[in-house]
Amino acid sequence: MDRLTSMAVFVKTADSGSFAAAALAFGISAQMAGKHVSTLEERVGARLLNRTTRRQSLTEIGQIFYERCKALLAxxxxxxxVAQELSASPRGRLRITAPVTFGTCCLAPMITRYLKANPEVRVELALTDRFVDLIDEGYEAAIRLGSLSDSSLIARSLMPYRLVACASPDYLAERGEPQTPQALAEHECLSFVYTSLPVETAWRFSDAEGEHVAPISGRFQANDVKALLAAALNGSGVILAPEVAVKDELAAGRLVRLLNAYEAPARPMHLVFPASRATPKLRAFIDQVVAEFGPHAA
Incomplete structure (x- = not known):
């Protein structure tokens, strides 16, 4: 058996917790996935996985071997x-990670256009709001929100990630439209819950006079913008959402933009990537992202 393939199957088994999931990823049978791992165990002379009827878990030696396999595969x-650099056309697998909302609303549709223009490329897109280490986790580029920390990554500036306050016409007909940020204290506010941060108790807006802190409260919170958007469309309250997630609803009149005299926070957004991985497929991806989402995009 090819040793690199066996290592890749082993890593996928450890990541997914089962031979069946690893087999599905590689287009082989679960028995063959198990044989790949057994072959590695025979080579190293130690058990790498604890096998149960429900889930495979790493042994102590398996954990060390797993980390080395990931590095070797990377x-x-x-x-x-590097070999692909010799080719004039983008080709191969491209692994990208992005925040959930931007990735769903904007990046995924762009990737379909990228794939149409680059038929020899396949893309794996991982959507997560956690910080992803590109080098350690094997990604070639990431969309990052917020200020960038110092790193060895190259960054391309993109358009700011703007938030807007809005609500459905039905909600506003029943509760009235807030004219100032402070008036939100009298409304049901649908707030985003971050898994690693305290629950929001205030939204911030600004105008020519400075920053305005608006205390908020509400009976519905969620860690997914789509869930909050569904609640807002059903008249459950006011949402402070990424503009990219609600632009179609605003254009169709299903939501009404509020507090037009004030600006909600806008977060910097960048495309980051390691210089060592600037292959043709990645360069083509970078060019398209900057063209569609860069600071001067239409």
Missing amino acids: DADAAES
Whole structure:
């Protein structure tokens, strides 16, 4: 058996917790996935996985071997990428990560256009709001929100990630339209819950006079913008949402933009990538992201 393939199957089994999931990813049978791992165990002379009827977990030796396998596979991918530099056309697998809302509303539709223009590329898009280490986790580029920390990554500035306050016409007909940020204290506010941060108790707006802190409260909170958007469309309250997530609803009149005299916070947004991975497929991706979402995009 090819040793790199066996290592890749082993890593996928450890990540997914089952031979069946690893087999599905590689287009092989669960028995063959198990044979790949058994072959590795025979080579190293130690058990790498604790096998149960429900889930496979790493042994102590397996954990160490898993980390080394990930590094070796990343090096193999890097070697493949270098070889691809000799090709004039983008090709191969491109692994990208992005925040959930921007990735769903904006990046995924853009990727379909990118794939149409680059038929020899396949894209794996991972959507998560957690910080992703590109090098350690094997991604070639990421969309990042907020200020960037110092790093070895190259960054391309994109349009600011703007938030807007809005509510449905039905809600406003029943509760009235807030004219100032402070008036939100009298309304049901649908707030986003971050898993690692305290629950929001205030939204911030600004105008020529400075910043305005608006105390908020409400009976519905969620860690997914789509859930909050569904609640807002059903007349459950006011939402402070990314503009990219509500632009169609605003254009159709299903939501009404509020507090037009005030600006909600806008977060910096960047595309970041390691310089060592600037392959043709990645360069083509960077060009398209900047063209569609850069600071001067239409």
